Structures are given as C-alpha cells and as structure tokens.
Amino acid sequence: MPDDTQILGRCPDCGERIPTAWRLIDYERDDGTEGVWAECPACEDVVAPE
Known part of the structure; x- marks a missing residue:
C-alpha cells in the first residue's frame, strides 16, 4: 500500500501537494x-508534478 506521507511534488496548475497515492504512471524519458x-x-x- 502506498505511503500517503510521501510527496511526488506540487501541481503545476494549482500548487497543491500531490501524495504518492495519486501517482498514475511512471515512464522513462528519452x-x-x-x-x-x-x-x-x-x-x-x-x-x-513539479
């Protein structure tokens, strides 16, 4: 189960903190x-997230 205390970053639109539980997909950039x-x-x- 994800640890909701870990933060991915902040929303670039509204600035809200985004917990790891809200992660949708990981990918590798070029x-x-x-x-x-x-x-x-x-x-x-x-x-x-930023």
Missing part, C-alpha cells in the same frame, strides 16, 4: 530520467 504523471487531488487534473 534522456533516461524518470517521469511521472499523477492526478491532482485539488483540481483533479492529470499533471507532471
């Missing part, structure tokens, strides 16, 4: 770094 898409619990948009 440069080899990890990317994440998550749903913002406040504005309900799918975003790349």
Whole structure:
C-alpha cells in the first residue's frame, strides 16, 4: 500500500501537494530520467508534478 506521507511534488496548475497515492504512471524519458504523471487531488487534473 502506498505511503500517503510521501510527496511526488506540487501541481503545476494549482500548487497543491500531490501524495504518492495519486501517482498514475511512471515512464522513462528519452534522456533516461524518470517521469511521472499523477492526478491532482485539488483540481483533479492529470499533471507532471513539479
């Protein structure tokens, strides 16, 4: 079960903190770094946490 105390980052739209439980998908970018898409619990948009 995900640990809700861990934070992925903040929503680039509204600034709300996004817990790991809201993670939707992990992916690898062309440069080899990890990317994440998550749903913002406040504005309900799918975003790349910052």
